[in-house]
Amino acid sequence: MGRRISSAALAAGLTVTCLVPAIAGPPYQSDDPEPTEYRHYEIYTFNKGARSKGDLAGASGIDFNYGAAPNLQLTATLPVGFDFPSNGPAAFGLSNIELAAKYRILHQDTFVFDVAVFPRVFLPSGSRSVGDRQASVLLPIWVQKDWGKWSAFGGGGCQISAAGRSHDFCLYGGTVTRQIAPTLQLGIELFHQTADGIGNPATTSLGIGAKYDLNDNIHLLGYAAKGIQNARTANRYSWYTAILFTF
DSSP, rough: OOOOOOOHHHHHHHHHOOOOOOSSSSTTSSSOOOOOBBOOOEEEEEEEEEEEEEEEEEEEEEEEEEEEEEEEEEEEEEEEEEEEESSSSOOEEEEOOOOEEEEEEEEESSSSSEEOOOOEOOOOOOOOSOOOOOOOEEEEEEEEEEEEEEEEEEEEEEEEEEGGGGGGGGEEEEEEEEEETTTTEEEEEEEEEHHHHHHBBOOEEEEEEEEEEEEEEEEEEEEEEEEEESTTTSEEEEEEEEEEEEE
C-alpha cells in the first residue's frame, strides 16, 4: 500500500474486531506485510502532502491493490502532484507512477511474525514541474505482530535512484494501533528517513492515524504527523487522507 511522501519526492515537487479484517499500512507511512486478500480489491482515493520551508507540496490520486494470488498483492498508484512554493507559481501535473508487488514470505500463524517484501518501482514523473524526473526503486521488508485489539507493524528499506548514489536514501518506521471500537482504529507512528541529497537533511516525524469503517466496503482514513528532527527545513507537518473501497 503506497502512502508515504518521501523528502526526495517532496524536494522534486518543491523545485515539488472491525466490520472487515483490520487493514494496516495506510494511512501510516510505515507499511505492513499483510497483502490484499486473494481475488479481492482495495482502492484508495487519497490526498497527501507536507509543508517544508514555507512551501506546500503533495499529491492526490488512486492507489489500486489486487490480491493476485495467496500472499501476493499487486499495486499500482497514479498520483497527480501539486506544488505551492512560497516564491513562485503553483504547479500541477502527473507525478511518479508507482508499480509494486507485496509478497508475504512468513505468517504469524506458523511463525512469530508476518514478514513480507514489497519492492516498489517509481517511474519518471510525467511532469517537468512536480515529481522526480528520474526512476527509482524502493526495496523494503515489513513485519507485523497482532495480539487482541493491538497490532504493531513496521520495518524499512532503501530507495535507489537512477540519478545516482547521492540521491539514494533509507527509511524506517514503526506503528502501534488499537481497535478502540468495532468500527474505529487509532494508532501512533514514529518514522525516519535519511538524507536524500546534498542540502536535504534527514527527517524524523511523529504521527497519529485513524481508520473508521462506514460499512463493509467503505472506510475513511486520516493521518497527521509533525517533524521532530530538522522540522523547520524538511517537514513542519504532513498529512494523508483517503476513502478506501474494499470488495
